[in-house]
Amino acid sequence: MEQLILKDFGEVVKTVTFRVRRYDPEKDDAPRYEEYRVPVQKGMTVLDGILYIKEHIDHTLSARYSCRMGICGSCGMIINGKERLACQTQILELGKDLIKVDPMGNYEVVKDLVPDLSKLFRNHQNVKPFIIRDEEEPKGEYLQTPGQRERYAMFTDCILCGLCLSACPTSASDELYLGPQALAQGFRYIADNRDLGFEERLNVLDSKHGVWRCHFSGACSEVCPKGVDPALAIQLLRQVMTTNVFVRFKQKGTETGPERKSVSGVS
Amino acid sequence: MTIENKKGWISWFNPFKYGSDRWMFALHRLTGIVLGLYLIAHVWETSNILNGQVTWNKIMVDLDYPFGVHFGPYILSLVLVAAVYHAFNGIRLTIVENGLMLPRPYRPEYPYKAKSLSGLNNVLKIVLGIFMIAVSAIGIIYIFTGVII
Ligand code: HEM
Ligand code: SF4
Ligand code: FES
Numbered sequence: 001m002e003q004l005i006l007k008d009f010g011e012v013v014k015t016v017t018f019r020v021r022r023y024d025p026e027k028d029d030a031p032r033y034e035e036y037r038v039p040v041q042k043g044m045t046v047l048d049g050i051l052y053i054k055e056h057i058d059h060t061l062s063a064r065y066s067c068r069m070g071i072c073g074s075c076g077m078i079i080n081g082k083e084r085l086a087c088q089t090q091i092l093e094l095g096k097d098l099i100k101v102d103p104m105g106n107y108e109v110v111k112d113l114v115p116d117l118s119k120l121f122r123n124h125q126n127v128k129p130f131i132i133r134d135e136e137e138p139k140g141e142y143l144q145t146p147g148q149r150e151r152y153a154m155f156t157d158c159i160l161c162g163l164c165l166s167a168c169p170t171s172a173s174d175e176l177y178l179g180p181q182a183l184a185q186g187f188r189y190i191a192d193n194r195d196l197g198f199e200e201r202l203n204v205l206d207s208k209h210g211v212w213r214c215h216f217s218g219a220c221s222e223v224c225p226k227g228v229d230p231a232l233a234i235q236l237l238r239q240v241m242t243t244n245v246f247v248r249f250k251q252k253g254t255e256t257g258p259e260r261k262s263v264s265g266v267s
Numbered sequence: 268m269t270i271e272n273k274k275g276w277i278s279w280f281n282p283f284k285y286g287s288d289r290w291m292f293a294l295h296r297l298t299g300i301v302l303g304l305y306l307i308a309h310v311w312e313t314s315n316i317l318n319g320q321v322t323w324n325k326i327m328v329d330l331d332y333p334f335g336v337h338f339g340p341y342i343l344s345l346v347l348v349a350a351v352y353h354a355f356n357g358i359r360l361t362i363v364e365n366g367l368m369l370p371r372p373y374r375p376e377y378p379y380k381a382k383s384l385s386g387l388n389n390v391l392k393i394v395l396g397i398f399m400i401a402v403s404a405i406g407i408i409y410i411f412t413g414v415i416i
Binding site for chain 1: 268269270271272273274275276278279282283284285286288289292293295296360363364365366367369370371372373374375376377379380381382383384
C-alpha cells in the first residue's frame with residue numbers, strides 16, 4: 001500500500017509569542033498577561049498552542065475545550081481582538097508573531113480563559129427552545145414540507161459557543177440583554193410551523209431587554225463560527241413582531257403565513 | 268470567585284476587527300450623541316437673542332472665531348457631515364431593522380460569510396453613501412461660499 005507522506009508534516013515553521021490573559025481566583029486580584037514562546041507546526045491551531053503551553057511551559061494555565069473540531073462550542077476566546085473558536089483558528093493563518101489570547105467578554109471569568117457561560121444558557125432557556133403544542137400528547141407525526149423546514153434550518157446550527165454575546169456591543173453594556181444567540185433561537189422556534197408558542201414567548205422576546213434592544217451592528221454574524229447569522233434572525237423576528245400587529249403571523253418567505261393550527265392532520 | 272469581564276460602553280466605539288455594519292453602528296451612535304450635544308448647544312446659542320442685539324452679535328462672532336481663529340465653518344461642516352451620515356444611515360437602519368431588504372433564511376456555506384451583512388444591505392450602504400457624499404458636498408460648499416448648487 002502506498003504511504004501518504006504529508007510534506008513538511010511536524011516541522012516547526014516558526015516560533016510565535018502567546019500573550020495570554022491570566023487570572024487565578026485564589027491568588028490574583030486582577031487579571032495579568034503572561035507571555036510564552038510556542039514553536040508552531042503547520043496546521044497547529046491556537047488551542048494546540050495553548051495545550052503546548054500547558055504541557056511544556058505552565059501547567060496552571062486553564063482553558064475549556066472538548067471536541068477540537070468546532071462542534072462542541074467550548075473553546076471560544078478572543079484571539080487577536082476578535083472572537084473565535086481556538087480550535088478552528090490556525091496560528092499560521094493569523095499571520096502574526098504575537099498571538100494575544102483573552103477570555104470572552106461580557107461573561108464572568110472563572111479562571112484564565114474559562115468564562116462562566118450560565119448567562120448564555122439562562123437566556124437560551126428563557127426563550128423556551130422547544131416546540132410548544134396545545135395538545136397534551138402528540139396524536140401523530142407533525143408534518144413539515146422541505147420549504148417549511150428551510151425557514152428556520154440555518155438557525156439550528158448554533159453550537160452555543162457564546163462568541164456572539166462576547167462580540168455584541170449591546171451585551172457589552174446591558175447584562176440583561178437576551179443576546180443574539182437566544183433571540184436567534186427564539187426566532188428558530190417561532191418560524192417553525194409545528195410550533196404554537198409565539199404568544200408564550202412574547203413576554204421575554206418583546207421586552208426591554210429583548211428583540212428591540214438590537215442595533216444591528218452585525219458583530220454577532222461576523223464572528224459566528226457556524227454561519228448561523230443571528231443578526232438576520234433578530235431582524236426577521238422583529239418583522240414577525242411588527243407585521244403581527246397588522247396581519248397575524250405573516251412571515252418572510254411564506255405565501256400566506258405558516259399554518260398555526262395543529263398540523264398533525266389528526267386533531 | 269469569578270470576576271466580571273464586561274466590555275462596557277467604551278467598547279461601542281471599538282469597531283475594529285468586525286465588518287462594515289459594526290463601523291456604521293459605532294459612527295451612528297457617535298453622531299447621534301454629537302447631534303444631541305449640538306442640539307443643546309444650539310438652543311442655548313440661539314436663546315441669546317433674548318439678551319439683545321449686541322450680545323447676539325458678540326456671541327455670533329465668538330462662535331465663528333473660537334480662540335481667535337476662523338474655525339466656525341469647519342465646526343459647522345463637521346456637524347453637517349454628522350447629521351447627514353446619521354440621517355441617511357438612519358433610513359437604512361429603519362429598512363433593515365424591520366427585516367426588509369434582507370435575505371431569506373439560507374444554507375450557510377463555508378467560510379460562513381453572513382448574507383444579512385452583504386447583498387441588498389450593501390447596495391443600500393453604497394447608494395445611501397453616494398447620497399451622503401453628494402449632500403455633504405453641497406452643504407459644505409454652501410457653508411464656505413454661500414453658493415447653493
Ligand atoms: C433625519 C433625522 C434622523 C434619523 C432618520 C434618525 C434615525 C435614527 C435611527 C433609526 C436610530 C436607531 C439606530 C439603532 O437602531 O441603532 C437612531 C438613533 C439615535 N439617534 Fe437619530 N435620527 C435622526 C436624527 C437625530 C438627531 C437630530 C439626533 C440628536 C438630537 C439623533 C440622535 C440619536 C441618538 C443619540 C441615537 C441613539 C444611538 C444608538 O442607538 O446607537 N438622531 N436615529
Ligand atoms: S449563534 Fe453562532 S456565535 Fe452565537 S452561540 Fe450560536 S454558534 Fe456561537
Ligand atoms: S474544542 Fe469543541 S469547538 Fe473548539
